[in-house]
Every structure is written in C-alpha cells, then in structure tokens.
Amino acid sequence: MKYEFVSAEAALLPVAEINSSITNQHTKQIPNDLIQRPQSLFLASAFILNLIVFFTPIYRHAVNDPSAWIGTSFAVLLTASMLISLVAIFLYGNRINQLKWVKVATFIQIAALAVASAILFTMGGFGRFLWRETGSTGFILLALVALWQAGRFIKKDQELVESMDRIR
Template sequence: MIQRPQTVFLAIASLLNFSAYFTAIYEKAMNDPQLWIGIGLASSLIIPVIINVVSIFLYNNRPNQISWIKRSALIQIVAFAFCIGILFSLGGFGTYLWDETLGTGLVLLGLVFQMLAVRFIRKDEELVRSMDRIR
C-alpha cells in the first residue's frame, strides 16, 4: 500500500534526484560547450523521478512495480555514469571538487534508495505469498 516503507524509499530517491539539479555537478554539465552532456544528465535525472513517482501508485501489482523500478534504476545508473564522467573531466576527486562530488553522491544515494525499495517490495510479495499458503 501507499504507507509502506518502499513508498518512503521511492519518495526519497525522487527527492534526491531532483535535488541533484541544484548542485555544482549539474551546473558544470550545463556550462559544458558540448550541450549533449548537460541534456543527457538532465534527462537521465528527471526520467527516474517520474518513474518512481508513478511506481508508488502501482502498489496493487508488485511484480509490475518491481519491473518499473528496475528500469528506473537502469536510467539512474546512466545518470551516475554521466556524473562520474563529468567529475573525471574536471580533474577527478579532490578537495577543490567537493561540491561536484556531493552531487554525484546524491545520485548514487538515489540509486541505493531505489534498490532498498525493490528489496522491501520483494519482502511484501513473499509475505503475501506466505499468507496465501496459510489460507
């Protein structure tokens, strides 16, 4: 149902992806002369937000919900790869790139929360199956 822990995890993942728009890594991507990098990062951040919000309301069909979250996680991995690519093009990890690393961490944390949501949906599915066996 909507009040389950996976709903909270999906909402947090969506908020983390959305908050990545206000970090320095997004600003660096949009200021890049090759515009496809900024557009790629922006689209690979907004698509998982939309899919996560829609999949919150798919709680009646748990296998379908899991498949949509896995698709969202795949796009999230692409967003993380964009962030890593931008970070390495700026010179790698270091104290002078702390803000950019923070933005990349937000994207990675969003992926972690998506995986936690899948885990809790599977737990719910196992619980429902065990209750069906008892009846």
C-alpha cells in the same frame, strides 16, 4: 462455535449499517497503506534526491559543457528516474508491476551515476576544489540506494503475499 462480543450501540444498528461502516473503514485505509509502506518512503526519497541534483554544481557543469548532449542526457536520465519513481509510488496495488518499474528506474539511475562520474573525472583530478561536485554525485548515489531498498521491500512484500497464498 465462536462467539463475538459487540457493544450495546452496535447491537442496536441494523446489519446493513454495520456492513457499510466496515466497508467504509476498509476503503479509507488504502491511502494510509501507501504512506506506511517503507518502499513508498524510499521511492519518494529517490524522487527528492534526484530533484536536488538539479540545483547542484555537477548539474551546472553538465549543462555548461561545450558538448550539449552531455547536459541534455544527464537531465533526461535524472528526469526519467524521477518520474518513474513517482509513478511507482502509486502502483502499490500491483507489486509485480511496481517492481518492474523500480528496476527500470534503478538502471536509469545507474546510467545517471555513470554520466555524473564521467563529468566528475573530466573536471581534472581530485582535490579540495571538487568537494561540492563530489557531494552532488553523492546525491545520485543515495537515490540509487533508495531505489535499491525500495525494490528489496517490494520483493519482500510480494514473497510474503505469495507465502500467505500457499498457506490458504
């Protein structure tokens, strides 16, 4: 038989109040779990990095391109990846669904990186005059790495939960 020690104050409380305080403690921790998970931080950083791209020279070149579809497709890809990353942050209760959305965002981010690279190559050669444009493409690459890391951590969490279920 296992005995637990309780404080004098807890011994004076009725059992219903103790149970409700325990329940309240657990329900208050859900938002804290969201912030403490590394994949949430990676998804938020991917969102912010994609948002930064809208204020960089590579985006200005894409929008000013005579072929309007290039700028439009670039903006749509960045926005889609941003929004999916934001939505995936709040899917932390369902890891399998969250992982699927992060994979979709990763593929969209790869397409955005391909468009940015194509814009960079069509600007004519590499040199010191393209440092800002290359750095702009680097933001897209960093967002891709953040999405990839988020997917890795979600997968690790899911494997940990599955291994715990096997132990029970």
